[in-house]
């Protein structure tokens with residue numbers, strides 16, 4: 001779902017860009033947060049909790065709960081709800097980036 005005509009935002013969401021989530025390409029609009037771009041592409045699961053392996057996604061949408069952290073352009077623990085999506089941004093679910101995730105033995 002995307003708001004196309006907005007009396008205040010006007011033309012701020014017209015520039016289409018591409019981002020990549022775990023190797024797949026998706027469309028977004030310049031000015032969207034990563035979380036908004038994911039939700040607009042019907043992606044609601046941003047990863048898992050580490051201890052209980054429960055699904056994590058958008059919760060507070062204002063940077064308070066840390067439920068939406070993901071790996072973005074190689075940086076771990078980035079809040080998707082507070083980060084603007086950029087063209088060719090590389091995003092991974094919080095438990096899927098092979099460069100970041102490994103067990104204590106390095107596997």
Ligand code: FES
Nearest residue numbers: 059061063066081
């Ligand atoms: S959804 Fe709560 S910090 Fe992002």
